[in-house]
Amino acid sequence: MLSTVIQPVILSGGSGTRLWPLSREAFPKQLLCLYSSNSMLQDSALRVAAGPQFSAPIVVCNQEHRFIVAEQLREIGQDARAVVIEPVGRNTAPAAAVAALLMEAEPETLLLVMPSDHVVTDSAAFRAALDTAAPLARQGKLVTFGIIPSAPETGYGYIKRGDGLADGAFAVERFVEKPSREVAETYLAAGDYLWNSGIFLFSAGAWLKELDLHHPGTVAGCRQAMAEGQNDLFFFRLGEAAFSALRGQSIDYAVMEKTAHAAVVPVDMGWSDIGSWSALWQISDRDTAGNAEIGDVVSQDCQNSYLRSDGVMLAALGVQDLVVVATDDVVLVADKSRAQELSPMVARLKKAGRPEATTSSLVYRPWGWFRTLAEGNRFKVKQISVKPGERLSLQKHLHRSEHWVVVQGCAQVTNGERVFLLHENESTFIPSGHRHRLENPGKLPLIIVEVQSGSYLGEDDIIREDDVYGRVETTL
16 A cells, blocks of 8 residues: 555646536536536545545636535535635646645655546556555656556547556656557557556656756746735635746646656556547446436437436437437537537637537526526526525625525525515515625525516626625626
8 A cells, every 4th residue: 555645636727618518618527427426526536535645635726616616625525735726727737836836845745646527437446556656756756647548549648658667667658649540559459558647646846856847937937826826715826927927838748758757657447538428428327229318318219329418308219329418508419429529619609709608507606506597688587596604795786676586495685774584485676776695594505586677687787895705706
């Protein structure tokens, strides 16, 4: 077993469009329950939670997802050593540098850097690979984990292993970009190529030294961003000016392809990065006809298809090799063999200003969530859920009035100068211009239905007078 405590570093900065429409910028795939009853972020945290060989994780995420990340960790009872907020995305090398700088006083600490959006079904194999990698990392090696390939996959980068090292590890001969099908078949036949998992183990000191050598300026820039950073509730927010000035680069490109100290540990641990709907179909439970069906799905004479509904009933008849995904605002129908080509379509929708490209009708906030149920000329209907003990900002709207009806729980309402309780089936009316606040003083989630009416119903029609979350953005 591992004799050195390992510091997990979970990278959760991705915005993922390859699993659109389920995954969107505001709620990417690592925050979704795609393979188990937990989100992928939660599964990643639980993977390194059992046993004394792991410290509480350092999680690196972006501004938009910070409260969702914190809430998902709370749901599984997982404390974080730190939750670091990146003001802008700069890829994985700077994120790993920030984590290493947090441990700079203990340069021998081993950092296990891993994405938050990968599936690992064989945790025992994962831990055995760490047992193999840890002695090498303590000797100054920068270790990556290569997945033993099972098919000529063209969606992954590859690692060609070199000379053997101790206990089944190898030196890295070279990294290879995503190959064509023909080239991938030669890699599979050769037997000395591995899929690049993007998971790494190295000491904090070794990583900072090699990064400073091969990608000058990154360590100094991250150090400056940390010096300019500040604590924000239970997050640490990096300084925006210094971090934005960094040249973004991946761990592979910045260091691993250049260093003389790269090593690779082959492992077969049921790994997938779920980079497309077809990849998710591949690892999902399927019926005898090869169909993966999730949600309210009725199918007849269908074969080898991924059929999923997160809302309305999905009925499929006589389809083959399709991906059909229905949310409450989008229905995707795609040839399974082309399901990895979604990014250009999402970019096209984003350019056209379609909100479906980036957000869904279910929007998470630090106090809970809201869902738009219906909207039309001069009206909008929302379902709002407030977590126990939480409250929205004290605010007012200039162009809309609101009607609140309590569906579940008890609400404490500020409406103008009055502060009072509303119970189930009770309601209140808030005229435009009235300062108001919604709070949940109870121990169960509060759910209300809000009916808005007025000349303008945009989320930016808000003036905050007080907010416990210190938000400055102009959204609810």
